[in-house]
Amino acid sequence: MLEFKVEDMTCSHCVSTITKAVKGADPKASVEVDLKGHMVRIEGASDAHGIEQAIREAGYTPVPKN
Numbered sequence: 465m466l467e468f469k470v471e472d473m474t475c476s477h478c479v480s481t482i483t484k485a486v487k488g489a490d491p492k493a494s495v496e497v498d499l500k501g502h503m504v505r506i507e508g509a510s511d512a513h514g515i516e517q518a519i520r521e522a523g524y525t526p527v528p529k530n
């Protein structure tokens with residue numbers, strides 16, 4: 465599992481933007497977002513670097529947790 469802390473994710477719009485960004489980067493990945501905890505968890509990722517970059521390009525600051 466891939467985990468990112470995304471402090472600048474603040475509302476349901478952010479959740480949907482980040483989810484779309486991750487899916488766009490890695491369509492087979494499944495994304496789980498914990499808005500209150502500011503965590504994004506991704507299962508089945510094949511391209512961790514691409515996912516991190518996609519979240520950044522969507523305007524957020526992902527900090528890898530593992």
Ligand SMILES: [Cu+2]
Pocket residue numbers: 473474475476477478479
């Ligand atoms: Cu938001």
